[in-house]
Amino acid sequence: MKIAFIADPLASFKTYKDSTFAMMEAAAARGHTLYALEPRQLFARDGRVLAEATAIGLTGQRDDWYVPGDTAVHDLAAFDAVVMRKDPPFDDEYLYATHLMSLAERHGARCFNRGQAIRDHNEKLAILQYPDFIAPTLVSRDMAALRAFVTEHGDAILKPLDSMGGDGIFRLTPTDPNLGSVLEVMTGRGTRTLMVQRYLPEIVDGDKRILLIDGVPVDYCLARIPLAGETRGNLAAGGRGVARPLTANDRRIAEAIGPRLAAQGLLLVGLDVIGDCMTEINVTSPTCFREIMDQTGLDVAGMFIAAIEKHCLAS
Structure with a gap:
């Protein structure tokens, strides 16, 4: 398959922890051809959505980790799969990119996650659809x-x-x-x-990231534990990530809402849970693949690419 990743500049990747890089590695290992582009390289002409995308090969190194191939204009629908991995903020330009994705989907593009689904799920506001699980x-x-x-x-x-x-x-x-x-x-x-x-005092035990792939929870979450004196557990704020098996309550939340999210076009979701309460539903570029993979040996990236393969073969 030809898989296009819409992402931040490749030079900005921290490969030792980057989930998109883990996805690319898994896709390459399964024999797929990789392409990369930034949202700014999407454009529409005469009703078709096109992309200036670069073919890339992986070197197996952590620093000079990719070799760029040819850059050319492709119809987005010509790829077997398009994976949206641009990090927030969800500004106007991000919004426009999802609209272009939706237009491309009408012409047969397979986008993960779907443009409409991303627009419909603000990562903070989406939890309001599930009041039984929130603080x-x-x-x-x-x-x-x-x-x-x-x-x-x-x-x-x-x-x-x-x-x-x-x-x-x-x-x-x-x-x-x-x-x-x-x-x-x-x-x-x-x-x-x-x-x-x-405020949920259970944050001291970690802000848990639970990954859903095609509506099914991954068996391990990543508990992001705040630094001493810090309220936020986010890894970007200095939190320490510890992989843990899902608790019964984690699984109860994930299994209750996972199928509903998948049915709306969300192949990959990151639920944030503190204590017994869900605090966010992440749909733009959910992370924590690498930390869970490194600590447990579970091939989360392979599971995600397998899910893409399943959807592409079924359509």
Whole structure:
């Protein structure tokens, strides 16, 4: 198969931990031909979606890890699979890329995840579809309502709706002398919508990333444990990743919502769970493949490529 990866610049990859690189390795090992492009290299002409994509070969090295081949313009539907792996933020350009993916899908392109499914699942807001599995949560731009929520629960986490890696997250209490200032800045004085959730003290045991492949949970999650004195467990914020078997509750959440997400066109999903509560549904470029693979020997990347093969052969 010819598999195109829409991703960040290849030179930016940290191959020792990059999930997209792990996917590429697994695909190459199974005999597939790899192509890479950035979202800026997508364009539409006369109703068709085209891409300026570069064929790449893997060297087996961790530094000079790829060899670029020919760069040419391809119809996106000419690839056997298109894998969207561009990291957030989910800005206008990201949105436009998903619209182009959806247009290409009408002409036969097989995109994973599907453009419409990515648009329909803001990684923060999507949890609101599953209220039985989440902590008390408010989404608002009203500073008085946000302050009242913090006062009601005594300890809360404030999040922007379009960031990743723990960026812009604040832990707030009613007596925090900066509470008013934080709310003013983060909401742009009431012009920007935020999410606030009750603080979950179980974060000290890890913010668990549970991977779903075609609606089925991977048997191990990655618990991202915060640094001492830090609220965020994100690896990008210095958290330490420890692979663990899924608990009964982890599996209960994953098995309850996994098939519903898969049915909407989400082949790969990363659920974030703290304690017994789901906090995010990641659909843009879920990570933690490499950490789970290195610590458990489970071939998560191979499982993902096998799922792509299954869908492509079935269509």
